[in-house]
Amino acid sequence: MGSALFAACGDKQAAQQKAPPPTSVAVYAAQEGNAVYYDDFPATVTPLNQVDIRPQVTGYITGIFFQDGQHVVKGQKLYEIDQQQYKAAYEQSIANLNVSKANEAKAQQDADRYTSLAQKDAIAKQTLDHAIADLESAKMQVEAAKANVNSVQTNLKYSIIYAPFNGTIGISMVKMGTAVSPGQTLLNTVSSDDPMAVDFALDQSQITRFTQLLQKKTNDKDSTFTLVLPGQYAYPNPGHLVLLDRSVDPQTGTIKARLVFPNGKQFLRAGITCNVRVKNNAGEKSLLIPYKSVVEQLGEYFVFVVNDNKALQKKISLGAKINDKVVVRSGLQAGDNVVTEGVQKLRDSSAVQVGPPKAATK
Numbered sequence: 147m148g149s150a151l152f153a154a155c156g157d158k159q160a161a162q163q164k165a166p167p168p169t170s171v172a173v174y175a176a177q178e179g180n181a182v183y184y185d186d187f188p189a190t191v192t193p194l195n196q197v198d199i200r201p202q203v204t205g206y207i208t209g210i211f212f213q214d215g216q217h218v219v220k221g222q223k224l225y226e227i228d229q230q231q232y233k234a235a236y237e238q239s240i241a242n243l244n245v246s247k248a249n250e251a252k253a254q255q256d257a258d259r260y261t262s263l264a265q266k267d268a269i270a271k272q273t274l275d276h277a278i279a280d281l282e283s284a285k286m287q288v289e290a291a292k293a294n295v296n297s298v299q300t301n302l303k304y305s306i307i308y309a310p311f312n313g314t315i316g317i318s319m320v321k322m323g324t325a326v327s328p329g330q331t332l333l334n335t336v337s338s339d340d341p342m343a344v345d346f347a348l349d350q351s352q353i354t355r356f357t358q359l360l361q362k363k364t365n366d367k368d369s370t371f372t373l374v375l376p377g378q379y380a381y382p383n384p385g386h387l388v389l390l391d392r393s394v395d396p397q398t399g400t401i402k403a404r405l406v407f408p409n410g411k412q413f414l415r416a417g418i419t420c421n422v423r424v425k426n427n428a429g430e431k432s433l434l435i436p437y438k439s440v441v442e443q444l445g446e447y448f449v450f451v452v453n454d455n456k457a458l459q460k461k462i463s464l465g466a467k468i469n470d471k472v473v474v475r476s477g478l479q480a481g482d483n484v485v486t487e488g489v490q491k492l493r494d495s496s497a498v499q500v501g502p503p504k505a506a507t508k
Contacts, residue, residue, distance in 0.1 A: 183466035189346035193337035
């Protein structure tokens with residue numbers, strides 16, 4: 147029996163010798179503070195208004211009255227299509243109208259005279275009926291001639307093309323003497339240039355937040371929405387949110403949002419790809435921890451929190467990264483001791499030996 151007791155004690159001592167010592171770690175006490183950070187969204191610059199300029203009559207280009215890429219104003223003359231045939235048709239239609247009016251006047255005189263004679267029983271009633279019918283026919287011919295004048299006048303009007311609004315015109319697609327026709331020829335494109343829109347896609351989880359931002363009253367100095375152009379150039383003027391699209395794209399789970407930025411210096415051009423930076427709500431308290439304490443596994447994020455000399459693994463949701471810190475949106479509470487050094491050696495519920503905690507900073 148003594149031998150058995152000695153063997154049991156030996157096994158216990160061996161097990162104690164094989165148990166690994168606690169892992170030495172350093173921790174950071176998570177604390178709430180006011181953190182200013184930005185969410186970045188890829189975006190595209192687009193005009194608020196854009197129109198393709200197309201001819202509405204057939205003919206040859208006889209005039210181009212702008213420089214490619216210049217700023218144009220509403221009503222400015224852009225193109226002229228050969229007007230000779232349309233002027234001739236207009237003049238002929240005016241002449242036909244005058245003939246119709248003369249015929250109407252003669253028919254009116256005949257009807258008046260026959261009406262007077264019929265009252266004295268001086269003519270047959272059939273003669274009066276024919277005169278009145280001729281008068282009605284003459285009146286309808288005048289109306290038809292007027293309609294023809296309006297039609298031909300419209301064609302003549304369309305032979306000159308004007309800018310539909312203030313904006314920038316592109317490179318002309320036609321030259322002097324080019325034959326153009328409706329529905330087949332694109333002459334140019336005009337787009338508004340000040341202000342400019344910037345479109346970006348939001349995850350549907352952000353709809354509530356951005357609806358609140360949409361309802362918020364802003365001013366020219368509000369820096370909630372800023373823009374970073376290619377080359378990391380920070381656009382000097384802030385923008386404001388003007389709309390969220392009517393529906394979520396079911397394939398991507400995103401919704402389109404639109405900002406508007408002033409563009410007096412013409413830095414913004416249609417089609418530029420850029421980044422929208424959206425400032426977080428400065429009034430909210432944020433929980434910050436060192437980014438080096440975060441472990442990523444299959445697209446999810448975890449940290450180790452020390453409790454009773456054990457490192458417990460906790461899943462967290464992250465916000466924006468701010469220098470060497472990161473915002474924790476969920477999964478931690480203020481005061482949790484997060485492991486910052488020795489993370490790679492840990493497993494869930496590993497025994498740890500905590501060194502002097504690092505001083506928490508806001």
